[in-house]
Amino acid sequence: MYLGYSLTPFGHHPRAWEHARNVEKLGFDALLAQVTAAESAGFDFVLLADRLGLRPAETPSSVATPFEPTLLASALASKTPRIGFVAAAAMAQHEPYNLARRFASLDLIGKGRLGWLAIPSGDPARDAEYFDVVTGLWDSYEPDAFLYDKAEGRFFDPEKMHVLNHKGVHFSVRGPLNVNPSPQGRPVVAQVFDGAGAPIAGDVLFLGARSVEDLTAMTEDAVQAVAACGKKRADVRILANLVPVIGETAEAADAASAALAFVEADRAEQPLSGIRIVSTADTIAGRMTELAASLGLDGFTILPPTLDMARLFVADVAPKLARRGSVGEGETLRGRLSLPHLTHPAKEA
Amino acid sequence: MSERHMKLGAFLMAGGHHIAAWRHPDAHADAGSDIAHFIELARIAEAAKFDMIFIEDAAAIRERNADLASQAARSTAFEPLSLLAAIAVNTTHLGIVATASTTYNEPYGLARAFATLDSLSGGRAGWNLVTSASELEAKNFAASGLRPHSERYERAEEFADAALKLWDGVEDGAYLPADGAAFADRTRLHPLHHHGKHFAVDGILDSQRSPQGRPIMVQAGASDVGKELAARTADVVFAASQTIGEAQAYYADVKARLAKYGRAKTDLKVMPGISPIVGATDEEAKAKHRALQELIPDPVGVALLASYLSIQDLSSYPLDGPLPEMPPTNLIQSRQQLIVDLGKREGLSIRELARHFAGARGHWQVVGTPVQIADAMEERFAGGAADGFNVMAPLFPSGLQDFTTLVVPELRRRGLFRDDYEGRTLRQNLGVGAPASR
Ligand SMILES: Cc1cc2nc3c(=O)[nH]c(=O)nc-3n(C[C@H](O)[C@H](O)[C@H](O)COP(=O)(O)O)c2cc1C
Numbered sequence: 001m002y003l004g005y006s007l008t009p010f011g012h013h014p015r016a017w018e019h020a021r022n023v024e025k026l027g028f029d030a031l032l033a034q035v036t037a038a039e040s041a042g043f044d045f046v047l048l049a050d051r052l053g054l055r056p057a058e059t060p061s062s063v064a065t066p067f068e069p070t071l072l073a074s075a076l077a078s079k080t081p082r083i084g085f086v087a088a089a090a091m092a093q094h095e096p097y098n099l100a101r102r103f104a105s106l107d108l109i110g111k112g113r114l115g116w117l118a119i120p121s122g123d124p125a126r127d128a129e130y131f132d133v134v135t136g137l138w139d140s141y142e143p144d145a146f147l148y149d150k151a152e153g154r155f156f157d158p159e160k161m162h163v164l165n166h167k168g169v170h171f172s173v174r175g176p177l178n179v180n181p182s183p184q185g186r187p188v189v190a191q192v193f194d195g196a197g198a199p200i201a202g203d204v205l206f207l208g209a210r211s212v213e214d215l216t217a218m219t220e221d222a223v224q225a226v227a228a229c230g231k232k233r234a235d236v237r238i239l240a241n242l243v244p245v246i247g248e249t250a251e252a253a254d255a256a257s258a259a260l261a262f263v264e265a266d267r268a269e270q271p272l273s274g275i276r277i278v279s280t281a282d283t284i285a286g287r288m289t290e291l292a293a294s295l296g297l298d299g300f301t302i303l304p305p306t307l308d309m310a311r312l313f314v315a316d317v318a319p320k321l322a323r324r325g326s327v328g329e330g331e332t333l334r335g336r337l338s339l340p341h342l343t344h345p346a347k348e349a
Numbered sequence: 350m351s352e353r354h355m356k357l358g359a360f361l362m363a364g365g366h367h368i369a370a371w372r373h374p375d376a377h378a379d380a381g382s383d384i385a386h387f388i389e390l391a392r393i394a395e396a397a398k399f400d401m402i403f404i405e406d407a408a409a410i411r412e413r414n415a416d417l418a419s420q421a422a423r424s425t426a427f428e429p430l431s432l433l434a435a436i437a438v439n440t441t442h443l444g445i446v447a448t449a450s451t452t453y454n455e456p457y458g459l460a461r462a463f464a465t466l467d468s469l470s471g472g473r474a475g476w477n478l479v480t481s482a483s484e485l486e487a488k489n490f491a492a493s494g495l496r497p498h499s500e501r502y503e504r505a506e507e508f509a510d511a512a513l514k515l516w517d518g519v520e521d522g523a524y525l526p527a528d529g530a531a532f533a534d535r536t537r538l539h540p541l542h543h544h545g546k547h548f549a550v551d552g553i554l555d556s557q558r559s560p561q562g563r564p565i566m567v568q569a570g571a572s573d574v575g576k577e578l579a580a581r582t583a584d585v586v587f588a589a590s591q592t593i594g595e596a597q598a599y600y601a602d603v604k605a606r607l608a609k610y611g612r613a614k615t616d617l618k619v620m621p622g623i624s625p626i627v628g629a630t631d632e633e634a635k636a637k638h639r640a641l642q643e644l645i646p647d648p649v650g651v652a653l654l655a656s657y658l659s660i661q662d663l664s665s666y667p668l669d670g671p672l673p674e675m676p677p678t679n680l681i682q683s684r685q686q687l688i689v690d691l692g693k694r695e696g697l698s699i700r701e702l703a704r705h706f707a708g709a710r711g712h713w714q715v716v717g718t719p720v721q722i723a724d725a726m727e728e729r730f731a732g733g734a735a736d737g738f739n740v741m742a743p744l745f746p747s748g749l750q751d752f753t754t755l756v757v758p759e760l761r762r763r764g765l766f767r768d769d770y771e772g773r774t775l776r777q778n779l780g781v782g783a784p785a786s787r
Contacts, residue, residue, distance in 0.1 A: 017532050023525050026557065028438060028469055055457065057552045058540055060524065062532040066556045068465040071434035075469050078384065078435035093458055097408060097489040105428035109384045109435050148371075148378035153646040155371065155378075158419035172492035174485070178410045180382040180425050 001292055001321050002237055002299030002337055004086070005038040006047040006272060007031060008063050011306035012243065013260050014269045017062040020307055026066050028075060034310065035076050038083060041318040044336045045084035045115065047206075047301055048073055052192065052271040053090030053119035061269060070102050077110035084333035086115035086190050086204070091130045092122070097173055100137035103187045104179035112183030112332030115204065117190045124198050126170045131189075131201040133173050136164045138186040140176035142344045162346065184332035185342030192272075193238075195221045200229045203339050204237045206301055208273040212291070215240055215275055219295045235340050240291070241274025242300040244284050246312040253278045260305050274303050281316035288321060355730055355765050356585075356618050356737025356779060357757075358401045358446070359394040361387060363422050365744035366624055368653065368707045369644035371422035375747050381426050384435055390745055391436045394443055397753035398767050400778050401444030401475065402436070403567075403587070403739055404429040408453050409485040412652070420649050430462050437470035444775035446475035446567055446585075452501050453481060453490050456511035456543075457550050463564045464516060464556035472560030472774035475585070476512075477567040478578075480505050502574040504547045509566070509582050511550050514541050516563035518553045561774035565781070580606035580617070584781045587739050588621040591687065591713055596621055596734035616782055618736040623726065624709040626716040626743055627751040638716045641743055642704045650703030657706055658685050668700040684711065712741055719755040726756075727765060 009025045010016040017025075024030055035046050048069035051061055065072060069087040077085055087106070089099055099116075107114040120127050145160035164175030190204035195218060205222050209215035219238060226236050245260060247253030257278040267273070277284050288300060304310035334342070363381030364371035371378045380386040394402050406429045412418040429447035437445055445466065449459055459476075466474035480501040481487075487495035496504075523537035543550040568579035569587040579586045586603055590596035599621075604614045626641075628634025647668060655663040658675065666673055672692045675685065692702050708714065715725045729735040742748030760766040771778050 017525070021525055021529065023557075026524060032438075051555075055552050056555050059531075059533045059535060059538060060553070060555045064555065066524070067468060068461050068556075071430060071462060071465045071469070074431040074434035075438040078388070078439060093455075095453060095490055098453065101408065101428045102431055105431040108382045108427065109431060146379070150372040150374075150376075150378060153369075153372060153420050153644075153649075155422050155424065156419045158415040161415055161419065163415075167492065172488075173490070174409075174488035176410055178407065178425050179428065 001288070001323055002239060003043045003318065003321070003323070004045045004047050004239060004299070004301035005035075005043045006049055006241075006301055006303045007034060007065060009065055010062055011309065012063055012270065012272065012303040013262075013305040014063060014266045016306045025307070028067075031065060031072070032076060032079055034307075035080055035083065037311070037314050039080050041314040042323055043083060043318070045086050045333060046076070047117065048085065048087040049117060049272050050088040052088060053093060054271070063269060063271065070106060073114065074106050074109050077106070077113060082331070084113040084115060084188070084336055085110060086117050086188065088117040088119055090119035090121070091127055092119075096130050096133040096171055097137065097177075100134045100177055101179055104138060104177055104182060107182040107184065107187045108180060111330065112334070115188030115190050115333055117192070118202065120191075120198050128199040128201075129168045129170050131199065133164070133166050133168070133171050135186065135201075136166060137173070137175055137177040138182060139345055140164065141181045142346050143181055143185070146180060160346070184334040185344070188333050188337065188339065193218065193222045193225070195225070200225050200231065200236075202236070203334070204239060204337065207238065207240045209240065210273050210275060212275060215291075216295055219297060223296065237298040237337050237339070238296075239299045239301050240295075240297050241272055241303055242288070243274050243276040243303045243305055244309060244313050244317060245276060245278040245305060246281055246284060246309055246317065248280065250279055250283070253280060272303055274301070281312065282320065285317050285320035352764055354767050355726070355760065356620055357399045357766065358403045358444075358620055358737070358739040359390070359399050359749060360403045360405070360622065360739045360741045361390050361745070362405070363426065363745070365748055366710065366712075366741040367641045367743035368421070368423075368649065368710060369641060369646070370744045372644040373641060373744055376744060378422070380745065381422055384427075384432075386745070387427070387432060388436060388439045390749060391440050391443055393746060393749050393753055395440050397757050398770055399443060400737070401446050401775060403446045403477065404432060404448060406448035406450065406479070407483060407486060408450060408481070409483060409489050411483075411485065413485060414652070417649055417652050420646050430466065433466055433474070434469055437466055437473065440470070442473070442770045442773060442778070444473050444475055444565065444778065445470055446477055446565065448477040448479055450479050450481040450486075451505040451508040452496065453486065456508050456548055457515065457552070460512040460515040461554050461556070463512070464554050464559065467559035467561065467564045468556050472776065474559070475565035475567050475775055477569060477587070478505065478509060478583075479569065480575075498572065499574070502572075502578065506578060507545045507547050509578065511541065511543050511545070511548055513563065513582070514543065515550070515554050519556065519558045521558050524557055561776040565775050565779065576603050577606060579603060580612070581610050583617060584776075584779065585618045585620055588619065589712055590621050590734070593729055593732060593734050596729055597732065600734050615780070618779060618781065620737040620739045621729070621735050622712040622741050623738045624712045624714040624741045624743060625722050625752055625756065626714065626748070627719060627722060627755050629718065629755070631718055631721070634716045634718060638708075642708055645704050645707050647700060647703065650707035651699060653707045653710070654688070654699070654703040657711060658688060663699060666699055669698045671696075672699060672702065708743075709741070719759045722756050723759040723763065723765075726760070727763065730765065
C-alpha cells in the first residue's frame with residue numbers, strides 16, 4: 001500500500017486553524033516538522049496541493065500553505081533525505097517551457113523525488129499538447145549524455161541532445177531544456193481524476209470521492225480511463241483521498257467527528273475531498289486494507305482534518321498498514337511507487 | 350553617520366565564471382547540477398558577510414550550435430527560483446537574488462514566487478528584473494520570435510508596477526488577527542484590480558507580508574529605458590563596465606535620474622561586476638589566470654568573440670592571424686570598437702583576443718594580489734564609480750574562497766567592508782529604504 005500526506009498548516013478542516021491559533025504553524029519550520037514526521041512514519045510522498053491552482057481573490061485560505069508549492073517543495077526537499085514531493089502547478093498559469101524547467105530543476109535538487117500534480121486548464125486538447133511539450137522537453141538529453149570530459153573539453157555528447165522543435169496548435173517551443181536530465185528519467189506526473197474525459201498523462205491518479213459507494217464507481221472509471229488511453233493498469237498508481245477521524249474508542253471518534261462537522265459551505269473552501277473514516281486506529285487501518293483489496297486501489301493520500309489527527313495517524317495508524325520495508329536514501333519517487341523504469345525514446349530501438 | 354561600506358554580492362555559477370572553469374583540475378565538472386555545491390558556496394559568502402548571492406537566468410540554451418553548446422558548462426543550470434528556495438532555508442543572513450524575465454512570465458505568478466522566497470528566507474529575497482533579449486529564449490515561447498525592445502520594456506513597466514502592488518496588498522498581521530473571528534483580517538488585505546494593456550490581475554497574494562516589506566528590486570539594463578526603469582523601481586543596479594571612466598559615467602547617469610522620482614542618491618546601490626583572480630603574489634595570480642586561459646577551447650572562444658563583435662562567423666580566418674576588417678555596414682558598437690582597438694594596439698591574434706574576452710565574458714577582470722585588487726576596488730568605490738561589487742569568481746569554490754580569505758580581510762583593514770551583518774533582512778544590510786507598511 002502506498003501512502004501520501006497532504007500538507008496544510010492546520011489540517012484540512014476549514015476551521016482547524018481555530019484549534020491551533022498560532023502564526024508559527026504557517027511558517028516553514030512547522031511545515032518541515034510535519035513532513036519530517038511523515039517521512040519517519042514511512043510515507044512515500046507529501047502532496048502540496050495548493051488550492052489546486054485557484055488564486056485567492058479576496059482572502060487567503062487556511063487549508064493551503066502560504067507558499068508557492070513548487071518552491072516550497074524545493075525548500076522541503078533540501079531538508080529531508082527520503083520522502084517524495086508532489087507539487088501542484090496549473091497548466092493555465094505556466095508556460096510549458098517554464099514548468100518543464102522548474103520541475104526538472106526541482107528533481108535535481110530533490111535527487112529524483114519530485115512529482116508534478118498537473119492542474120488542467122479546462123481545454124483537454126490544449127492540455128494534451130501541453131503534456132507532449134513538457135515530456136518532450138524532459139527528454140532533451142539521454143540519461144548518459146553528460147560526459148564531463150575535461151581533457152577533451154566535451155561537457156556533453158551533442159548526439160545525445162534532442163532539440164524538440166515543437167510547433168503545435170497552442171504552443172511553439174524549440175527546446176532543448178537547459179537543465180540536466182532527471183535522476184528518475186522524468187519527474188512523476190500526477191492528476192486529480194475527474195472522470196470527465198481529460199487526458200490521462202499521469203503516473204498517479206488521486207480520487208476525491210466522498211463515499212465508499214462513489215469511490216467504488218470512481219475507481220472503476222479510473223481503471224477504464226487508464227486502459228482507454230493505452231496504459232497498463234500496473235503502470236499507474238490509483239490512490240484514494242482519505243480523511244481519518246481517529247479516537248481512542250469508537251465513541252471518542254464519533255465525538256471528534258461531530259466536532260469536525262462539515263457543512264456544505266465548508267466544502268467550497270476545500271481544494272481536496274476524500275472518504276471520511278471515523279473510528280479507532282486499529283479499525284481505520286483494517287478498513288484501509290480492506291478497501292484497497294476490494295476496490296483494487298494502490299493506496300491512499302491522507303488528508304488529516306487537524307494537526308492532532310495527523311499526529312494520531314502517523315503514530316497509531318501508519319505502523320499497522322502493510323507497507324514495504326524501510327526505504328533507503330537515494331531512492332527516487334518513481335522507485336518508491338514501483339512505477340516502471342523509463343526508457344529514453346532514443347534508446348527504444 | 351557611519352562610514353560608508355561597500356556592498357558585496359557573489360555572482361554564483363556552477364564551476365566558475367571563467368568560460369573553461371569546469372575543465373580546471375580543481376573543478377567538480379558536474380557542479381551545475383549539484384545542490385550541495387551551491388549551498389556550500391552560499392555558506393562561504395555568508396561566512397564572509399556578503400550582502401547577497403546572485404543567480405543569472407536564461408529560459409533557453411545559450412548556444413544554437415549543438416557542437417559548441419556541448420563544450421560549455423553554461424548550457425545547463427538549475428532554474429534560479431527553485432535553486433534559491435533551497436538555499437533560503439540553508440542560510441540565515443545572506444541575501445538571495447534571482448534573475449527572472451518580465452517577457453516570459455506573468456505578474457501574479459512571479460510576484461507570488463518572490464513572495465515565497467522572501468517568506469522562506471525571512472526577508473532576504475531580491476529580484477533582478479530582465480526583459481530577455483535572446484532569440485533562443487523567444488523561440489521557446491512563441492512562433493512569432495523576439496518582441497521589439499520598446500515593447501518588452503513597456504511590458505516590464507506594467508509588470509513591475511503590478512508586482513509591487515501585489516506585494517503591498519498584504520499588511521503585517523493580516524493572518525490570524527488577535528481578535529480571532531476569522532482566519533484573515535480583511536481590513537489588512539487590499540486586493541489588486543489591475544486592468545492594463547498587457548495584464549489583468551485581480552486578487553491578493555497568498556503569502557504573509559515579508560519582514561523586509563517586499564523583495565529588493567534589482568536591474569541591470571544598459572539602455573535608456575532600462576536605466577529609467579531602474580531609477581524608478583530598483584534598489585540595486587548591476588553593470589558591466591570595463592574601465593573606471595565607463596563605470597563613473599554609468600554611475601553618474603543612473604544616480605542623476607533618481608531625483609525625478611523623489612528618491613535620494615543613496616536609495617539605489619550601483620554594483621558593477623568584477624572578476625578577480627587572486628594570488629598571494631602577482632606571479633601566482635598571473636599563473637592562475639594563464640592556467641584557466643589555456644583551457645578555453647578555441648571554437649568556443651572564437652564563437653564568443655564573434656558574438657561580441659556582432660558578426661556571424663570568424664571561424665574561416667586563421668586563428669593565429671589578426672582580426673579581419675569589420676564589415677563597414679555593421680553598426681559600430683562600443684564593445685566592437687574596444688575589441689578592434691585592443692587587437693590593433695597590442696597586435697593580438699584572433700586566438701589571443703578570443704581568450705582575452707571569453708575568459709571573463711566581457712566583465713572587468715583584475716588579476717593580482719589582495720592589495721592590488723583592493724586598490725582597484727577602492728579606487729572605483731571612492732571615485733564615484735561604484736557602491737559595491739558583484740564578485741564573479743573565475744572558479745568555484747576556490748576562487749570565491751581566495752576572495753573571502755585574502756581580499757575581504759584587506760577591505761576590512763581599510764574600513765571598507767562590514768565585520769558583521771547590520772540586520773537580518775537584505776533591505777537592512779543594503780541600507781535601502783523600507784517601503785511603508787500600508
Ligand atoms: C551583471 C549583469 C547580469 C545580467 N544578468 C542577466 C541575466 O541573468 N539574464 C538576462 O536575460 N539578462 C541579464 N543581463 C542583461 C540586462 O539585465 C538587460 O536585460 C540587458 O542589458 C538588456 O537591457 P537593456 O537593453 O536595457 O540593456 C545582465 C546584465 C548584467 C550587467
